Amino acid sequence: MGGNWTAGTDAWAAAGTSAVTNITYLRGVNKDFFNLYMLKYGGVDQATGLPLFYHQVTKADVDAGTYPGYKEGESLTTTDYSKASRYEMGSALPKWIGGFSTSLRYKNFDLYLALAYQLGGKFFSTEYGNNLYVSEDPGKALFRTYW
Secondary structure, three states: OEEEEEEOOOHHHHOOOOOOOOOOEOOOOOOOOOEEEEEOEEEEOOOOOOEEEEEEOOHHHHHHOOOOOOOOOOEEEEOOHHHOOEEEEEEOOOOEEEEEEEEEEEOOEEEEEEEEEEEOOOOOOHHHHHHHHOOOOHHHHHHHHHO
């Protein structure tokens, strides 16, 4: 039987495998290096079936009267992807990474079992998101997602 674990280690970057396309990180003083900075999904517009995204009202929005009744800093949902705001979503790094393994051998029969895990951190699948929302054929994307 074997096992391993680690905590608070940036092993993904150390291994040189941290480059992921279409993911934006907000980096700065006293911020996690893998602090996700992305659009916030707001559900589905019941009238149109389009995805909703959050927009944070800016001073320019208030001055222009773009969103009457909303104050600077408040959030609202929009179906217009170009108006969506980016938000800090938290660290992509897991707090704990580990695994367990065991093997059993009897005569000419070998059985090996391995379990890997990670706890904590945020994760976003760009493949899933792009297949579902950036697709010329949404039916095909849904079929690939669920079958």
